[in-house]
Amino acid sequence: MSDARLDPPLSMPTYAVRAPLARWLGAEAARAGADLGPYRLLDVGCGEMPYLTLFQPHVREVVGMDTWDNPRASLRGVIESIPADDASFDVVLCAQVLEHVDDPAQGIRELARVTRPGGRVLLSTHGAMVYHPNPVDLWRWTGAGLDRLFRTNGDWGSVTVSAGSGTASSLAMLNAIYLEHVLRRTPLRVVRGPIVGLLNRAARALDRRVAQLRDERPGTIAANYHVVAERAA
Template identity: 35%
Template sequence: MDVDLLNHLVENRRNPSRSSYDYLHLVDLRDALSRQLRHERGLWLDFGTIVSPYAALMPNATVETADLVSDAPEDLKPTYEFEIGEKCPAPDAHFDGLISTQVLEHVDTPANYLHEAHRMLRPGGRIVLSTHGIWEDHPSPGDYHRWTTQGLRRLLEEAGFAVDEVVPITCGIRALSVLTLAYLRPLPWNSDSRTFRARMKILDYASLAVNSLLSLRQSDRFGTEGAIEGHSRLYVDVVVRGHKPR
């Protein structure tokens, strides 16, 4: 993967096409993260990526990256590299904040990952983390976990964090539309066939129409932790803000 392609993928995550099946999810995630990050300062770590897709949301902070050792070219290497089962080489109590977006579901031992995040934060340091509630299986190479709001809160508290806020995002009918479009996306036809191309074009138009319509419905964007009725019971993602106690 070259730098231009990676930058294109990062830009598409922050500003997705309205015809994308996951458009509603990506814009809700971006805006939820922006609300948590836009006033942050100091030194932050994006833990689990070679390029931080949401660093632009925190213009007053310095963002470093950490990820597993890979064969990526030198100009795509993260700030810190480590092998599976090893600690990140960043020092103890080094960062003012840590961001983790759509990583935790791919970690086979989430408790170890969060204890490592806790180690690298200074006392009082903030963590902003997002991961999936309900979502399709997407191994890359592994996809191990999904969470409820209460389950994710407990996981962070057991790792030593004080949890300040847990927000389910892309809820209710927005969640149903994203999951339905995700279900329709894999098609059984040969990619060279006229039928395949026609079906893909129809799906793009359907996605554009659904996403445009539901973009007008703001009430299902963000939910309430622990709701026992209403749209907050169904959500495709969870965003958590917490801190390391002093």
């Protein structure tokens, strides 16, 4: 499971979310190390901590938090009320959690509270995705909406929101999810991997070629967003 998250194959229906997310987190983990030195990391809604190996070379401590009795988490709580002191972490990771929380605005204020001045939050969440309760699935964003959510909650020095993948890749992902479901029930199940792989490869090539498919503008769609929010020093 963890390896597929770190190096997702093109045959994975959610490639358009997983591959850019792993690439972005690897780059941000290293950039935080270069900027801040060995850092104290909080992973909010840590789940299986699939990205731990990306951060390990750059951290002095990793603290996981989850809402349930997760063996990976030393803190138990919700993002809306994080059981940690003010400014107690250099970097806070919150990957694919925000769509599941009751009160995203309060969650963002809490991320700001526990991040030290000069530190940063790395957050990812969905733009367009199928409904996936875990145990609930409540929200979707646009890039502009996520930017506003951060800027109106918490004292941030800078906020940068970027789409994880372009319009063609995001549409390919949504189609691939259903295609996979259908093919799995037919004799074509043995070729569903190559078919999804072909779809993802073609969409990725199209997004690379056509700039209008990549940036947020009227008519575009993004499966996932990446946010870097820095606290002023």
